[in-house]
Amino acid sequence: MLQKRFGKIVRKHFPEASDTRDTSIKYLGLLQNGHTIDISKMLMATSLCSDDINIPSTSFFRVVLGPFFLGGLGGLPFAGTTGLTAFAHHIPDNGSAFIFYGPHIGVTLEDELGKMYRPRQEKSGACCGALMLALKRFKEDPNYKPKIINSDYQQMWLEECLLPKREEIVNDPNPERAITEACFWKIDELIHEYLHATKNEFKVEKIALLGGIIINTDYGVDDYFDPRNFEVISTRNL
Numbered sequence: 001m002l003q004k005r006f007g008k009i010v011r012k013h014f015p016e017a018s019d020t021r022d023t024s025i026k027y028l029g030l031l032q033n034g035h036t037i038d039i040s041k042m043l044m045a046t047s048l049c050s051d052d053i054n055i056p057s058t059s060f061f062r063v064v065l066g067p068f069f070l071g072g073l074g075g076l077p078f079a080g081t082t083g084l085t086a087f088a089h090h091i092p093d094n095g096s097a098f099i100f101y102g103p104h105i106g107v108t109l110e111d112e113l114g115k116m117y118r119p120r121q122e123k124s125g126a127c128c129g130a131l132m133l134a135l136k137r138f139k140e141d142p143n144y145k146p147k148i149i150n151s152d153y154q155q156m157w158l159e160e161c162l163l164p165k166r167e168e169i170v171n172d173p174n175p176e177r178a179i180t181e182a183c184f185w186k187i188d189e190l191i192h193e194y195l196h197a198t199k200n201e202f203k204v205e206k207i208a209l210l211g212g213i214i215i216n217t218d219y220g221v222d223d224y225f226d227p228r229n230f231e232v233i234s235t236r237n238l
């Protein structure tokens with residue numbers, strides 16, 4: 001019942017979104033049958049936000065090995081080329097690589113996007129907290145410039161990456177969704193860039209990528225996933 005009500009609200013904002021179960025069945029099926037990948041020898045890396053609410057999201061693909069965590073605040077692949085190289089070296093013999101990546105956004109039954117009710121909390125709060133904080137700063141000060149400092153490096157770099165899209169984001173009728181979308185494309189760009197830079201480290205033939213936006217619902221209700229990119233890259237073509 002609750003799942004159905006969430007489904008309606010989620011699809012209003014993300015018409016292509018499917019719940020956890022449908023997503024995992026669809027993509028694991030495509031990898032195994034469509035691309036003849038032995039998923040028992042597939043190692044997964046994730047580039048998702050550090051937020052504890054995303055831990056169940058990795059259960060989208062509970063049956064595969066991993067995950068190797070590439071992500072930090074917002075879901076940007078902060079582990080960089082060193083992280084990706086380590087991941088490449090951990091893949092089983094004759095196995096394959098799978099990278100699941102993207103930002104996340106909460107939704108409530110009151111149809112608030114960018115918020116969610118966290119387990120055992122009475123009031124709704126920001127989700128993704130890092131992206132909603134960046135949005136707040138972008139809205140408050142048109143001349144806002146993040147200062148890269150060691151103690152808050154991830155948030156500052158996330159804001160730096162999104163700053164070129166500031167105008168577009170704050171003027172969008174749905175800025176919470178717009179900043180999430182912008183963040184997705186930045187993660188996608190960086191994953192491709194880092195993969196290209198580390199291509200010689202992969203001793204496998206195929207690297208599967210699945211990127212999109214995770215939509216967090218209430219505790220105990222399945223999350224949703226709205227795909228943006230699904231591809232299987234041959235390492236020879238990188």
Ligand SMILES: [Zn+2]
Binds near residue numbers: 049073074130131
């Ligand atoms: Zn987050």
